[in-house]
Amino acid sequence: MPEGLVTFPKATISRFPLYFRALTEYYHQNIALVSSEEMAQKVGVTPSQLRKDLSYFGSLGIRGAGYDVAYLLSKIKVILGMDRKRRLAIIGAGKLGLALAGYSGLKQHGLEVSALFDTDQAKWGPINEQLMVFPLTELAAQRERLGLEIAVITVPKAAAQKVATLAVAAGFSALWNFAPVRLEVPPEIIVQYEDIVVGILTLSHHLARKLGT
Amino acid sequence: MPEGLVTFPKATISRFPLYFRALTEYYHQNIALVSSEEMAQKVGVTPSQLRKDLSYFGSLGIRGAGYDVAYLLSKIKVILGMDRKRRLAIIGAGKLGLALAGYSGLKQHGLEVSALFDTDQAKWGPINEQLMVFPLTELAAQRERLGLEIAVITVPKAAAQKVATLAVAAGFSALWNFAPVRLEVPPEIIVQYEDIVVGILTLSHHLARKLGT
Numbered sequence: 001m002p003e004g005l006v007t008f009p010k011a012t013i014s015r016f017p018l019y020f021r022a023l024t025e026y027y028h029q030n031i032a033l034v035s036s037e038e039m040a041q042k043v044g045v046t047p048s049q050l051r052k053d054l055s056y057f058g059s060l061g062i063r064g065a066g067y068d069v070a071y072l073l074s075k076i077k078v079i080l081g082m083d084r085k086r087r088l089a090i091i092g093a094g095k096l097g098l099a100l101a102g103y104s105g106l107k108q109h110g111l112e113v114s115a116l117f118d119t120d121q122a123k124w125g126p127i128n129e130q131l132m133v134f135p136l137t138e139l140a141a142q143r144e145r146l147g148l149e150i151a152v153i154t155v156p157k158a159a160a161q162k163v164a165t166l167a168v169a170a171g172f173s174a175l176w177n178f179a180p181v182r183l184e185v186p187p188e189i190i191v192q193y194e195d196i197v198v199g200i201l202t203l204s205h206h207l208a209r210k211l212g213t
Numbered sequence: 214m215p216e217g218l219v220t221f222p223k224a225t226i227s228r229f230p231l232y233f234r235a236l237t238e239y240y241h242q243n244i245a246l247v248s249s250e251e252m253a254q255k256v257g258v259t260p261s262q263l264r265k266d267l268s269y270f271g272s273l274g275i276r277g278a279g280y281d282v283a284y285l286l287s288k289i290k291v292i293l294g295m296d297r298k299r300r301l302a303i304i305g306a307g308k309l310g311l312a313l314a315g316y317s318g319l320k321q322h323g324l325e326v327s328a329l330f331d332t333d334q335a336k337w338g339p340i341n342e343q344l345m346v347f348p349l350t351e352l353a354a355q356r357e358r359l360g361l362e363i364a365v366i367t368v369p370k371a372a373a374q375k376v377a378t379l380a381v382a383a384g385f386s387a388l389w390n391f392a393p394v395r396l397e398v399p400p401e402i403i404v405q406y407e408d409i410v411v412g413i414l415t416l417s418h419h420l421a422r423k424l425g426t
Contacts, residue, residue, distance in 0.1 A: 013415050013418055014411055014415060016414065016418070017408070017410055017411045017414045017415075018408075018411075020414075021393065042395070043395075044395050078421075079418060079421075080414045080417055080418050080421075081414075081417035081418050081420055081421030082414070082417065086417055086420070088413075094312075095308065095311055095312035095315055096312045096316070098308055098312075099307075099308035099309045099311075099312040100409075102308055103309070103409075105393055105409070105410045106410070106413065109410055109413070109414060109417075110417075111413055111417065149420065150413075150416065150417075150420070173420070173423070173424075174416055174419070174420045176412065176413055176416055180234065180318055182255070182256070182257050190416060190419045190420055190423065192412050192413065192415055192416035192419075193412075194409060194412045195230070195231075196313075196316075196318070196407060197230055197318045197319070197322055198227055198230045198231075199389065199405050199406075199407045200301075200319065200322070200324055200363070200389055200405065201229065201230045201233075201293045201294075201295070201322060202226050202227060202230075202405055203363065203387055203389055203403060203405035204293055204294035204295065204299055204322075204323075204324065204363075205226055205229075205292060205293050205294050206387070206403045206405075207294055207299070207362065207363070207386070207387045207403055208291075208292075208293075208294030209294075210386070210403065211386075
C-alpha cells in the first residue's frame, strides 16, 4: 500500500471522515463525478482546502470533469483503515459504554463493537442478541477469541489508568479513551483521546464572546 | 473583558480545556507555581507550545519562578466562559442524551444540564431528583423559564436538521450537535460539531499503518 508511506497532517486526517461521509452519499445517489466546489460546500470547507487535502492521494481525475466518486471512496477507505473490519472492546458498561455500543455510526465505518467488559457482576451477560458484557478478568482471553483490536475506555476517570494498563497487558495495541485523563502507556501503543468537554468549552468560549458574558 | 478582543487560533482554544484541567489539579494540590516543562508534560504538549499558547494571556509571571496557578486559572475560566454557569438543554433522551446528562465532566466545567426534551411520550417525566424530560413542544417555554442557553442535539441523523431549526426558532443561539450531519442554520448561530467517528477513524488510520493491514 503506497498510502502507508505518506504522512498526512493531523488536521487533514481529521477531515477525511467528513470526505468519506460525503462521498458515500454521492455514491448511493449514483453520482459518479463531483466538483470540488460542490463537495467542499457539502463538507463545510473551502474548495482550495478540499483540493489540497485530496492532492495527497495523487492524480485523481481531470480538472473540470470533477472527482471520480468511486475511486476516491476506495482510496479514503484504505487510508482510514476501513477496507477491513476492526473489532472493538468497550471497557465500562455504563451509560456511555452502552450508548457507544448502540451507535450505528461505528458499524457504518467498519468498526464493530464485539464485546463489553465490566467489573460489576450485575452487568455481566447478554445485552442483545449479538453482544455480551464479560467480566473484566476475561479481557485477554476474549480479545484472542473474538479478535478484538481496539480497547474503548469508558470507565470513570479514577479507574482509567488501571484499565489502560490491563488492556495493554491483555495485548491491545490501540486505545480509544473517553476518560478525561492522560494515560501512561508504552510508546508503541496508539492512544486516541476523546474529550467531549473540549467541544462544549469551545462553544462556551464563542458564546461568551458573542454575548459579552 | 480585554480577552474578548483577542482572537485565539482554533487549535489553541482546543488546548485550553486541557490546561484548565491541569491547573485545577495543581490548585487542589496547593501548588502555587508551576514550570512550563512540568505543566507541558502533564498536558502532553511541548513546553514551547505551552509557552506560546499561554503568551496570549499577556505577562504571566517571572520566567524561572514558573506560572502562577491561581492567576492562570482565573484567566482561562474567563476565556472559556466558565466564570458563569451555562444551562444546557439536551434534545433527544436516548442513550447518548442520558449518558451526557449523567456526565460529571460537564458540571465540573460550569455546564449544567437543566432539561431534556423528546418527542416520545414514554420518555417524558423525571429521570432523577433534578432532571425532567419534557415534550419537545415545550422547548421555547422551558428555555425561557429555565434560562437554557445551549441546545445539545442527540437525536438520530434524520431528525437533526428539524430539531436544529426548532431550537433556533425557540431562541437558542448555540447548538452542540452530536448527529453526524451538517446543519443549516442562520450565520449568527454558533454550532459546535461533536463527531466521535472522527476520533476512532484517526485511530484506525494509525493502526492500519502500524499493522500494515
